[in-house]
Amino acid sequence: MNAKIESFKQLINKLAGHGATSYEFRTALISRLREIIPFDAACFTAVDPQTLLSTGAVTEEGVEAIHHRLFEYEYVQADFNTYTQLVESDIPVATLSGATNGQMERSARYRHVLQPAGFKDELRAALVNDQSCWGYLTLFRKQGSPLFTESERDFVAELVPAIAYQLRAIHLSLPAEDTVWIEEGPGIMVLSDQLDIISFNDASAYWLHLLRQWEHITNHVIPRPIQAVCTRALADSAGSAGSSSLAKVCLRVPNGHYVTIQASRLNGPAGTIQLAVWIGAASPNDMLPYLSEAYGLSEREKQILDRVVKGLSTKELALSLHISAYTVQDHLKSIFIKTGVTSRRELLWRLFSRFHVYDTPDTTHLK
Template sequence: MGGRAAARQEQDVIRACHRGRDVEGVQREVLAALRRVTTVDAAFFATADPETLLFTGGRSEDPLASAQRWFMDNEFGGADVNTFAGLVTTPGHVATLDQATRRERAASPRYREIMAPLGLGDELRAALVVDDRCWGYLCLHREDGARGFAAADTALLARVGPHIAEALRRAALVHGATFAAADAGPGVVLLDEHLERIAVTGRAEELMDRIADTNPGTLRVPAAVHTAAAALLALERGRSTMPPRARARARGGGWLHVHAARLRIDHADVGPGGHPGGPIAVVIEHADAQTTTPLLLAAHGLTPRETEVARLVLRGVPTAAIVGELHISRHTVQDHLTAVFDKVGVRSRRELMGRLLGAASPS
């Protein structure tokens, strides 16, 4: 492919990121544009909670969908290369399996146990990061064979990755705070050590149906529920420090808060993970303003200092007190607040509070 043609096709990928689509639209159009630039035989494209880095939903193409739970369990196993969470802190945020294994793919449990049986070879993974926050993950696969992804493919994804992350960040604003009627309360799902569902409340069934998961594949619960539980297991086993919670998009707007905890059974024997052998409880509930506000501030692209000012304003703290708490001048506070208003699209403190402190989802 000529240099001019390649540059035009790369610009097509970038344009696909800036059309103001929802998450599903971003996933569909970005993958279509990438396939015009390089060979992609299967893809996984997930959203993530920028605070906890857990999956909140995923689009898996065949043959990946049939093995989605095994890929997710591998992510938290602590013994493989190129984990998505690891790529968040890697320069460029992009890597191939062939690079990580020096073309000895069988050194990767993910390749040996999942990809090779599916007929897949090299993979190109990216953490989608913009302004130091991760909004999702992308994994491109090729059929098994000697030909893997080239350095040019890695460089391309590193260049367009921030644009894809920006598209996901903007899509998150579509699911901003919405005013709601009275909440009917949380739901609870119980999972065993293999993350198989063993019990569920009726309310949890209702709330799981509202999680906007593009393609749950073979998972018996949405990706956000499964990965919260997987993160808890990894935390108990010392393989990860990722908190077992995430904010997941709700169908129709708003957010749901998903968090996992171990149930303790009195007089139970201590299991191999060092915990009394009870099931894992995953609680699903409407995300309140305290839970969603940091997410929405990040989605609007606020700097760390702008975020500090905005959070104090949302707590009702007056300018003089903000000056004292942050040790900055009144003029600087006003400059930051003006930037916050511009980015959020409001003109006053009252409008800012109205925009960001609404109830998180309809009941």
């Protein structure tokens, strides 16, 4: 078994190589994993590690029809093996048959979603690397197929770190220097609580087209990141600003752009519930965590970069972090080395010109 695991880990690295996109990597991995562990359908979702919401999914036949219901039982209904639970678990892989001791009827998700769709058992893996989750993998077996075994669960559990590592690497790979950034304005939509589009502006049609293209889905399917943020917003029964802030994803799309999608719950006419959705280029606060990870910055260096972008001087940086100006300079030197620049002015200009982190770089105080 150890030899088989090591061989498959090497295969994972190979599948992620040669500039594979996240979609290509996930599609290929499902195909090769089926050669080792039989299953009837699969869903492989990439997620925003900040909010654990979907940034796009690869779904096989039979899963697409129930995909929106799976969102409901992840974010709205309490049930066995939610991904939020698995992310916090010592072993982030579980089967529905194992969690219910073979009594799948104890699961509302099984009774109302899986069984009506012809599925019997489900194996779920939260893909965690370095304490951050980058995706969810779900395997399904139909009625009449054997249940997932403990050894199969253990096999997938051994692969989790390697799969998560490659998902992370793909997500954090920096866009090319000559990337042309999308200049389209924000898309704004209003949806019903059933996720039917009620109204939208012209820009949202543009963003919907791109999201569907990136996910390889048809025009009648609402992109999964929009489904995720909307379902999460609906789960906030009070609809308060504090909780609705979680209904948000930042995703890196194939051509290197960073896009933010956010939903807020609205009180509609006659007590109805509606959802406002915003889609557009990511803000500095959304992008910087990923850029900091991509450049391998330490936690302290991330704090300093965030303050540099906000325009703080060395003295202000030292005061805000309760460290000396000399220590600030040491951290800045390390940041310069990791990002390939030689000064604060050059660092800001790189963030501005390459990543569009902010509108107009003010470098007058950076002498």
